[in-house]
Amino acid sequence: MTVLTQIRRNDQPIYLDYQATTPLDPRVLEAMMPYFTYKFGNPHSRSHSYGWEAEEAVEKARAQIAKLIGGDEKEVIFTSGATESNNLAIKGVAEFYKDRRSHIVTTVTEHKCVLDTCRHLEQQGFSVTYLPVQKSGLVDLEQLRAAVTDKTVVVSIMAVNNEIGVIQPLAEIGKICREKGAFFHTDAAQAVGKIPLDVEAMNIDLMSISGHKIYGPKGIGALYVRRRPRVRLVALINGGGQERGFRSGTLPTPLCVGIGEAAEIAMKEMDSEAKRLKKLQDRMLTGLQSKLPEIYVNGDLEHRIPGNLNISFAYVEGESLMMGIKGLSVSSGSACTSASLEPSYVLRALGVDEELAHTSLRIGLGRFTTETEVDTAVDELVRHVNKLREMSPLWEMAQEGIDLKSIEWAAH
């Protein structure tokens, strides 16, 4: 059976939000389909072939994921997604080792699910150090070294940031953690399949993985849990003791197959895809820079996945820009897209001025992005930034040479 799917209908906007989610690769869907239909067995059923066939598929997927990150298949457990993996990793080790170590180190630019987990643990009596990041978005290794003590149970630092795409120095972080005897957990949802990862070389003890960020299905993730030296966890979900007791519940076979297949494709195509995306990233950035003054890239451009650009279009508020570029689906660091009315905490952590944070867009490029789409996006962005600048009092004042910082604005 062939399942052919079209990634984008012609009447849909151009998808440039690959850090939010990715479309399912048609090859992944094809691999999944039998497990939705006639291969429907419970992978934990030991008494008949339906169960064996499902189990075999699940174990293959586990191996596919392990191979992508340089781990052993026995070290991979399935979860519902990276949020659960992050919760399980951090709460799990914190709880297990709390009598000996009760300190956690993380950074201020982590994903909300890591930060919120840490806040939760603070309420439970753990102490947490939230490291600042540099203007580049990268953690300062000396600050990290100073923060990790003999009371630190885990250091949780994301591999790639979801808003600005910067890649943290994982090997160096892993080395520091190993020296200090703290576990190293990394939320690698945005990194897996995009950059080479090796849990051995990088001394990673726990790694969170997401299915839908790597052209796999939503609702599935994985957690790498090192066996040597062994990392112990207290489970969040109790039950039949599946997944080495770390995560009970019947495995969703089609989803496991999907994330496994997605991992295998990513492994095969990572190099060529990264090169292609780098070209598209350059094309997008030079296209915009050649036509628009006063745009700024947020976060380090060198240590960055090629599928991400985060740009502030000075004097143009992000949400109004998104309303204009109807043919493009992007996301914004502006407060006005959320109920919180606060601009992106990640951009603020880099030291980006609030006014510039309000003007930022996150542009995500991925497997199905084409050159034509990039060119269309550049044209549409340029047109609307110019239009909105023409109606921006800030742009007018800046053109008149008025220093906006000299004005006493009334906060409201």
Next chain:
Amino acid sequence: MAYSDKLIDHYENPRNIGSLDKNDDDVGTGLVGAPACGDVMKLQIKVGPDGLIEDAKFKTFGCGSAIASSSLVTEWVKGKTIDEAGTIKNTDIAKHLALPPVKIHCSVLAEDAIKAAIADYRAKAVQKTEPQAGKPADQTAEAAE
């Protein structure tokens, strides 16, 4: 977020974008909001010899609702006396554009912009009769709340 057709129309076809001469005695300028908060509105009114607002212009840095709110009020104030214009309420703006609850502050800002423009016009009028040192309008952002 789903916006009303009226709001989208004002965003896509904003009325009365532009600037009037802020040094003109007949022009009142209101500049409200703050870049750090993500919205700044500049609203200008030109009052004719008959005491009616004969022209209004705006420029807005802000979300679609902020742009639409300011565009709408430039339409509403034209032909009104400054006293009448001063009675425009944010609730009327919010209702007309069907602003979602998180965007109500945009209508508040638009009301403040009118009030600030009127206040500037009145201050100039007073200054004309009894000259004294005053700040140029574009250097002072009026308090929004």
